[in-house]
Amino acid sequence: MSVQLDARDPGAADTVELLRELIREGCVNDGTPSSGQEIRSVRVLQRFLAEAVRAGRLETQVLESAPGRASLVARVRGTDPSAPVLGLLGHLDVVPVDPDGWSRNPFGGDLIDGEVWGRGAVDMLYLTAAFACVVRDVALAPAPPRGDLVLLAVADEEAGSEYGIHWLVREHPETVRMTEAISESGGMRMGRHVAIEVAEKGSAGRRLVVHGKPGHASIPYGASSAAFRVGDVLQRLAEVKPAAETGELWNAFVAARIDDPELAERLRDPVRIDAALPMLGGIAGYAHAVSRTTISPTVLRAGAVHNVIPAAGTIDLDIRTLPGTTDADVDDLLAALLGPLVDEVEIVHLRGWAATSSSPDTPLFAAIERSVEAVSGSPVVPIMAAGGSDNRVMRELGVPAYGFGLLAPGWSYERYREGVHGHDERIDVESIDLSLAALRRIVAERVG
Structure with missing residues (x-):
């Protein structure tokens, strides 16, 4: 069943529905090797991307570092080998919950009053869903992009990434070959600015x-x-x-x-x-x-x-x-x-x-600035994240990587941090819509 909502981006309804499905899979990572079981969410993404795969426009791989610890790599091939290769790096696992602290089922994916409830809604399944939506739409577009667009939907970010991006780098380095990347830890409001993580x-x-x-x-x-x-x-x-x-x-x-x-x-x-x-x-x-x-x-x-x-x-x-x-x-x-x-x-x-950073003086960061301002009317401020993400792995490979997002007005840093790993985690549809609209502009500018 499709979601009816008032959104500026035509793909927002699909992104919201995909987010709800990912939440319902409950890929809880408690740090033990057998937890996570991200293969369930990988199957959700495979169904979502199936039309593009059948059309021969999208190449996908499912790679398991251990039984059930699966990551999905989906690549749209570009026409120009000299063009940028843009990676959209999302994770599929979520942290454990204390159900007694929640007002609703943490794995229900409920859509209530314009908000999607559930563990991982903010961290970072809404972005993983948006990444998948844009990759599918680029794959199904009448003309192929100029540069490659890659979706990395990975396991184990919440417990250090040994069964996710680190394993991919060691065992399947070809899957992470890209020239620039976008992941989580951005989009919150700092005054009139939108924060984008660069370190x-x-x-x-x-x-x-x-x-x-x-x-x-x-x-x-x-x-x-x-x-x-x-x-x-x-x-x-x-x-x-x-x-x-x-x-x-x-x-x-x-x-x-x-x-x-x-x-x-x-x-x-x-x-x-x-x-x-x-x-x-x-x-x-x-x-x-x-x-x-x-x-x-x-x-x-x-x-x-x-x-x-x-x-x-x-x-x-x-x-x-x-x-x-x-x-x-x-x-x-x-x-x-x-x-x-x-x-x-x-x-x-x-x-x-080691701590990592990417210079804000790159074409990708400039594209992020222009896209965020075009969609929201707000300037960007580069920030440092106090915690960690898979961005550090890309930076260690020499790839500039940034924490992206475009949350609705009212999403201060404080509100963002309350949602990440907290009780009653939820994301509003407006933030999904804004992030999706800005992401499309970034992708169009960088890979065409």
Whole structure:
């Protein structure tokens, strides 16, 4: 059954219906190898694209990194080998839900009062559906495009992408050959501007190991509990913080979002930023995150049984880094923060990746700017994402990649973050319509 709606883009109804189907598949990724089962959503996309495949205008591959962990690659061939190859990179998996926190079935895909409800609606199934709609329409157009247009609908983004884009890069590198790419983490409103992601922070996880002297818990005298030392390290990390760093993206954020000249001046001064953060309301958390390296203790361990004083304890740190920060820089920062405790702490490297960025001075970014302004009347501001996405993998390959979207007025960054991984996640039809209209313009300009 088709959806009836008032939209500027004729494909909006199909995109909304496809989004609802993807939500209903419930490809929940809890981080275990057998979760996700993205093959279900791949089958939905195959049915949606079937007409273009039958017409011989669209080439598709289904690639499984493990049973059920499937990604779909769909390519429309262009006529000019020298033209850009534009990749539309969407993921199919979603994070788990707590059903008790939802007002509606999180996997119902309900369309209520102009909003599609369900896990993944914002992150990022609405864009994956829009990408598929544009690829299908380009494939079925009377004339082929000038350059290749590629849909990558991948598995496992929510758990680190090992069964998704990383696996494709290793095992099927030909599928990710493109010259530029668009994915998620854009479209929210920053004042009168529309935010487009050009960079994202890196991850440099660390485990701090501290040692003590064990003993029977009934006779603590003479022992030295590692649990106390864990507490000493935590207190030190709470008291000493990484310094703020400003740059072009920070200044662009302040200019777009902050109307008060005096507050803007304070925020541009690294010494005064922290005192000004409480004045930012709901955007303060984002501002804090993108103005420095952040360190968050997440997992604490000490001891195994209640009657033994522990000999060792560990603290796992989620550390998010700014572009240009190296592993050595992180270790030096931790040593400085730990101060007199540093000789008592062993620093172990956990999994991580470098921060990535793409220059806003590219033809693709210029096309995004023109398309967003043409559809919405709003200028674009380049931003850094505090979290991660598959864009980083494309950038590591040397491919400029941007976080795209065009959400309706009223979709501030704060509202966007509440929807991502939150209860009652939903996206309005107007935002789908706007994003689809802007995406068509970008595709037309870049691959024709």
